[in-house]
Amino acid sequence: MRAFVLNRYGGPGAAELRDVAPPEPGPGEVRIDVKAAGLNPVDFKTREGMLRVIHPYVLPIVLGCELSGVVASVGEGVTRFRPGDAVFTRVSKERLGAFAETACVHQDLVARKPASLDFTHAAAIPLAALTALQALRDELAIKPGMRVFIPGGAGGVGTFALQIAKHLGATVATTASPRGRALVERLGADVIVDYTTQAFTSVLRDYDAAFDLIGGDTLTGALSVVRRGGKVVSIAGLPEPKTATQDLGRGASLATLFWFASAGIRFRAWRAGVNYRYLFMRPDGKQLEELAALVDAKKLEVVVDRVFAFDQIADAFAYLEGGRAKGKVVVTLG
Ligand SMILES: NC(=O)c1ccc[n+]([C@@H]2O[C@H](COP(=O)([O-])OP(=O)(O)OC[C@H]3O[C@@H](n4cnc5c(N)ncnc54)[C@H](OP(=O)(O)O)[C@@H]3O)[C@@H](O)[C@H]2O)c1
Known part of the structure; x- marks a missing residue:
């Protein structure tokens, strides 16, 4: 089968499209013919x-974190899916493998594709939408009436998060450049700061929570617009000890490394009276079912910016690496 394989760590030339042996489903796994x-x-x-510190892959490895497709066969003990089911999934972090004609994924990470979407749009959901759901509902406990700041609302995670x-x-x-303003407005943002002309720190005050998608100075600034006792969850800043123990299920050595890495930002958060957390999202088939229901109920729109053919995947990478995507970038197969 054709797959996008990482041969060594490095720049764009480190991964290539080539033929590899298709994977066989193990116990509890479904084998999916990938559509997007x-x-x-x-x-x-x-x-x-x-x-590398978090996931020390043995190379070569097939890249790719999320896909949609049709179940081709099932491994021993699979009860939730049958051949022919249209599905989507955020694949296992340990194994990856979505950029391929066929992928094997544990059934617990898989859900039925939203009936109202084509495969291209379904493939755009899993990683970004799960991240937004886990950050906003599970970590920040956003409730009606709360005020939340989400810098970077026009990108892959941002369009779901808003x-x-x-x-x-x-x-x-939210913050957006003029390129993303109309999009974040359509998705429901109540306050939009053009970060190219205005510092959001001079406009926003006393927010209950922030979900940082940008990191760096944006994360530092987010600490100052959240009220004392509020919470900031970042997915682009620096991991902290809970990231190691809670999100990655790892022990004291990684927690200690992350303690040192995040010492500066945790100190700033402490001084601002704000709780800081760095979240690593986790794959979850049940939560994907919830997201599919929201999509089918027309409560969640999937914004796809550009679609590339699989043999143009290097161009798709280059486009996303430009950092200006409005919504998601997808490759289609077959
Ligand atoms: N920890 C986790 O589990 C996890 C999960 C998912 C994603 N992430 C991380 O979260 C980050 C965002 O991911 P993504 O998929 O949303 O990326 P993305 O789709 O590439 O984001 C692109 C968008 O970011 C906007 N942007 C860039 N710089 C900005 C700034 N300074 N202020 C406001 N907006 C800005 C751009 O808007 P303009 O063109 O208007 O500038 C563009 O629309 C990445 O670093 C990613 O690795 C982490």
């Missing part, structure tokens, strides 16, 4: 070796 796969910044970060925050009943502020 979504791209995420973690794909090029993995290619560059930025996640809608999920509104669905949870929050008032939402």
Whole structure:
């Protein structure tokens, strides 16, 4: 089968499309004929070796975190799916493998594709929408009437996060350049700050929570617009001890490393009286079912920016790495 394989860590030339043996489903796994796969910044970060401390992959490995497709066969003990089912999934972080004609995924990570969507749009959901759901509902506990700041609302995670925050009943502020303004407005943002002309720190005050998608100075600034006792969850800043123990199920050595890595931002958060958390999303088939229901109920729109053919996947990577995507980037197969 054709697959996009990471041969060594490095720049764009480190991964290539080539033929590899198709995987066989193990116990509890479904084998999926892939119709479409979504791209995420973690794909090029993995290619560059930025996640080596967390996921020490033995190379070569087939890249790709999320896909939609049709179940071709099932392994021993699979009860939830049958051949012919249309599905979508955020694949296992340990194994990856979505950028391929066939992928094997544990049934617990898989859900039925939203009936109202084609495969291209379904493939754009899993990683970004699960991240937004887990950050906003499970970590920040957003409730009706709360005010939440989500910098970077026009990207892959942002387009889901704005809608999920509104669905949870929050008032939402976001940042966007003029390129993304119309999009974040359509998705329900109540307050939009053009970060290219204005500092959001001079406009926003006393928010209950922030979900940071940008990191760096944006994360530091987010600490100052959240009220004392509020909470900031970042997915682009620096991991902290809970990231290691709670999200990654790892022990004291990684927690200690993350303690040192995040010492500066945790100190700033402490001084601002704000709780800081760095979240690593987790694959979850049950939560994907919830998201599919929201999509089919027309409560969650999937924004796809650009679609590339599988043999153009290097171009899709280059486009996403440009950092200007409005919604998601997807490759289609077959
Ligand atoms: N920890 C986790 O589990 C996890 C999960 C998912 C994603 N992430 C991380 O979260 C980050 C966002 O992911 P993504 O998929 O949303 O990325 P993305 O789709 O590539 O984001 C692109 C968008 O970001 C906007 N943007 C760039 N710089 C900005 C700034 N300074 N202020 C406001 N908006 C800005 C751009 O808007 P303009 O063109 O208007 O500038 C563009 O629309 C990445 O670093 C990714 O690795 C982490």
